[in-house]
Amino acid sequence: MEMFPKFPAPPNTVNHKTVLEVIEETMPPETPLAFGLHPNAEIGFKLREADSFCASLVLLQPREGGDEGGMSIEEKAKMVLDDVVDKLPDQFDMEDIRSRIDDLTPYVMVAIQESERMNLLLSEMKRSLAELDLGLKGDLTMTAPMESFVDGVPSGWTRLAYHSLRPLGSWLANLLQRVGQLSEWTADLGVPKVVWLSGLFNPQSFLTAVMQTTA
Template structure:
């Protein structure tokens, strides 16, 4: 007599247990586990429920409890099919969240620097004034399109970066103006304004800005400094749409589009099939100031970091 494995998988995955699962992805995960474990190897003692944990032998209820307590390995990423470094990332994120929450719980009625006491509103107002004073104007896309009729891959990347920068600058200016009016009493303080105020006080990048920005883990002051550098890079790039001598890759909103543009540019120049091309990277011993013009093929980049 053969065990009807398919029927058992359907019974457990769709009726007895799976029928109580409301999320489609959770039900899919349940079916995956069933397909992985519900087969004849369960009775051969060769099936591992996880690395280092074999299927227990036939016993009673208390015997299964004892087997689990004695043989189940300590929880680690490999039990879930993940790389061991996943635990480092998980603990890092948990630590960052914990420290961020502790920072948010600190009293917000005194300044953290030297000098006299400073209220939350006073500090936030000074941050608003400083950012609005330094915030550049948005790029005139219509004017830039009239500078040249050429639509090279690098020019398209530049235009896309300017469009993304415009959306970010507009959101920063709009949200700060609204918060400034709210602090003056001209507008009712909303929950989004309170969140923005808390972020400005804690020197963290507001979520509404981060969603439109390039990836960064820096504080607000450092992040805004990078934003100014990105604007200066775009200002230089949009003068004549000539590829800069060295491109700050980590300062782009979409670095992958620039890497694709490198391939497209070389493919068009040499009439090579794009799908057959790959990127190669050569690390030089020079700094970005040592280069006065871009290479004949490819591009010089800087701003990469090694982790680990």
């Protein structure tokens, strides 16, 4: 008889103390199977724990000091707006990229899909920044999403982006790195020698391309 998969129960002839010793010394690590769960249940649990841990770290990060203490929400938003607009990269020229395709390989397909998704994100960023600018000028009423822009990444951006718990400044720097990788990739549309997988919207699509080309 097994207490749970791959762990036999101690003989009925041993006493309680021996049973405890056997359990403490030989019991394998707990697994989802031991509780009748699917093996992938542990993966979801660990991901949620990691997300919670990262969120706690973000909350512990010190706010930037300086002369912002007496600034109004509008003044802070204007400062952040100007900084983001200055750094916002151009969208990818999909017509130019497609015109240079000689062979529509799985890798090229991934590059196109990633560029299109990045364009959607950059387009929404440009639109919402223009809207915020109008709000700050008094041409539009300041809304809650506009005000939240001061303290974090707008929900309209995260909806089109990738999972991230970074604060706005770090998030933007990370975005620029992702754009940089895509820019290098789409410059020649070849097979990249090195790929930053977590810098893709859909890393699985690149792994699928690898399997398709090596099958």
